[in-house]
Amino acid sequence: MAYECILTETDGAVAVITLNRPDALNAFNRQLMDELTDAVKKFEADDAIGCMVLTGSEKAFAAGADIKEMASKDYIDVLSEDFITANWEEVSRTRKPIIAAVGGYALGGGCELALMCDFIIAGDNAKFGQPEISIGAMPGAGGTQRLARFIGKSKAMEMCLTGRMMDAEEAERCGLVSRIVPKGELREEAIRVAKQIAGFSRPIVTLTKESVNRAYETTLSEGVRFERRVFHSIFAFEDQKEGMAAFAEKRKPVFKNR
Numbered sequence: 001m002a003y004e005c006i007l008t009e010t011d012g013a014v015a016v017i018t019l020n021r022p023d024a025l026n027a028f029n030r031q032l033m034d035e036l037t038d039a040v041k042k043f044e045a046d047d048a049i050g051c052m053v054l055t056g057s058e059k060a061f062a063a064g065a066d067i068k069e070m071a072s073k074d075y076i077d078v079l080s081e082d083f084i085t086a087n088w089e090e091v092s093r094t095r096k097p098i099i100a101a102v103g104g105y106a107l108g109g110g111c112e113l114a115l116m117c118d119f120i121i122a123g124d125n126a127k128f129g130q131p132e133i134s135i136g137a138m139p140g141a142g143g144t145q146r147l148a149r150f151i152g153k154s155k156a157m158e159m160c161l162t163g164r165m166m167d168a169e170e171a172e173r174c175g176l177v178s179r180i181v182p183k184g185e186l187r188e189e190a191i192r193v194a195k196q197i198a199g200f201s202r203p204i205v206t207l208t209k210e211s212v213n214r215a216y217e218t219t220l221s222e223g224v225r226f227e228r229r230v231f232h233s234i235f236a237f238e239d240q241k242e243g244m245a246a247f248a249e250k251r252k253p254v255f256k257n258r
């Protein structure tokens, strides 16, 4: 598939997907979401890639669903095309880690897409919001659910009911983003972190990601039981033997992803 609304590149074991519809502040039209889905699936299947970075421009990660494309849809249209479910959620399904590097606006679906990633590194100019209420809509790509889980009911409710934007400082304070970096260093820093993750044992990274995500799907005791079973299983990996031997021998481990 040739891409027109995104750019993709690789840097070692890291794949970088850049949302690229500058004239619409990277608003998600159907073509962009089809391309994003295709790219994520492609990198998921590529053994050379250990981690992905999803980013936008300095002005906008993404300003949400394409309002102009969406405006004329009626109920039967959105139901029959399975709007959003059909091609928005690959980012939340991929087993490889995916980091959102958010500079500028992450609004509506843009905020929701960032929330589907494993964690968010924010540029100091980032602005998060769910402004759908102001255009006679509501979040439809998981915003009401993920925000409530990640930052708590009060802030989630206020954001969704008023459309108020949150700046990077507030987003870090309430745990929406893992940390803030100067906007000019955002891309480089996200790639640096992604390279670090891609350098660890791939199967153990996969299981660790799955285990953290389990925390949002189950009770604490079931989640801890899940973690314990997975933790026990890593003792079957060569990489566990290598990692611990390398520590004792004061050398860098050489992981074989086995």
Ligand code: CAA
Residues within 6 Å of the ligand: 023, 024, 025, 027, 028, 063, 064, 065, 066, 067, 068, 069, 084, 105, 107, 108, 109, 110, 112, 131, 132, 135, 137, 138, 139, 140, 141, 143
């Ligand atoms: N859809 C379509 N086009 C959009 C867009 C969107 N979500 N956001 C911005 N654009 C377009 C603008 O129409 C404009 O195009 P023209 O030059 O052709 O007029 C261009 O991008 C630049 O935008 P602005 O001139 O508005 O830029 P600004 O700097 O003055 O304002 C902004 C920036 C505050 C982000 C403003 O563009 C804005 O409010 N955008 C809409 C944000 C929004 O409501 N997002 C939610 C969408 S609904 C959704 O996402 C549903 C869901 O949950 C799945």
